[in-house]
Ligand SMILES: [Zn+2]
């Protein structure tokens with residue numbers, strides 16, 4: 687799957703720098719939804735010269751290229767990341783434990799969105815997190 691992602695980037699004319707490769711590798715290796723800092727710590731074990739700024743820059747670029755999903759956790763000013771494998775989807779984020787979970791599809795109607803935005807604005811993408819409480823946190827309440 688690593689090679690799929692590299693191919694996708696190449697198709698889009700994106701250079702595969704060693705830093706980018708390291709970020710993708712680390713995302714593939716770590717458990718789901720690491721923060722940039724967690725990724726950075728992992729990457730630095732093999733590449734101590736790579737700093738957090740570089741990791742952020744590359745994560746943003748990979749997200750722009752559509753190969754990384756970025757999930758906003760509420761209230762903590764934190765983002766977590768995952769490789770965008772498979773199709774476009776969204777995430778459930780628990781306000782209790784802060785854990786994210788993948789939805790397996792997109793419940794958004796693109797035509798409705800375009801209607802809401804009006805004819806003068808062309809929508810090229812959207813992002814949406816669903817906030818709530820997971821089952822574990824609901825039983826604990
Ligand atoms: Zn929870």
Ligand SMILES: [Zn+2]
Pocket residue numbers: 755768775776777787788789
């Ligand atoms: Zn996901």
Ligand SMILES: [Zn+2]
Pocket residue numbers: 774775776792793794812
């Ligand atoms: Zn969607």
